[in-house]
Amino acid sequence: MDLRKLKQSFLQLQAELHPDKFIKKSQKEKDYSAQQSALINEAYETLTHPLSRGIYMLELEGISLEERDVTADVGFLSVILDLNERVLNCEDVKLLDEIEDEVQDNLLAARDAMVKMRYFFNIVESLKEKRLSLPANSS
């Protein structure tokens, strides 16, 4: 992901569509600009952060995190709760370093998961291409 290029396109689109450019235009044009501009902001936010970008990529494949979802993995949540409590009660910078190391280990595991996702996405793309190359009635 070329973040510099992303920012360039973002700024360029906002320069064209931002509501400030439509102050003297009709209400319809103002509304349209406000909608589009908000959408561009959202898109930029989503693409800038690796986590939201990953979640969005899954959504494109029809796998979404629903508002209603609840994590009930008690073992995992206990670890998260414990980390939060230790951060909250920590009075010693050295201890903060220790906690950070633990979290870092988990971030590395997350990176591994993302890397695997990359391979799977390549297969999803190959599937799409393959589908197009096969005659529709071949099944």
Place this chain on the structure above:
Amino acid sequence: MVIDHYENPRNVGSLNKSDENVGTGLVGAPACGDVMKLQIKVDDNGKIVDARFKTFGCGSAIASSSLATEWIKGKSIDDAKKIRNSDIAKELSLPPVKLHCSMLAEDAIRAAIKDYKVKKESKSSEAVAAN
């Protein structure tokens, strides 16, 4: 009063997890990474006599769990189960993007009750086995 749950959350803390009369519910929201622990202490008549929570998350999640603990204290576990996230959301005037915070609180109540019941059942089956 409602704002107060944001500024001065009630019942923050923990109950003794290994107490057989204490049920612990631990839930999290994948959409935002908030985590909520809600505990109930139940007397022999099935009444919730105490409730505590610890929530790491946004203000709305903290307020939702604070309100939830206030509401369930003094209720029977059956009545506590009837509390709906929509009641919590309405009382706190949560905006639509924060509805999941109230859902988390509802799920935490249910998880705590379930944990309490599982504990009680395993206790009574132990007693039967001992006889």
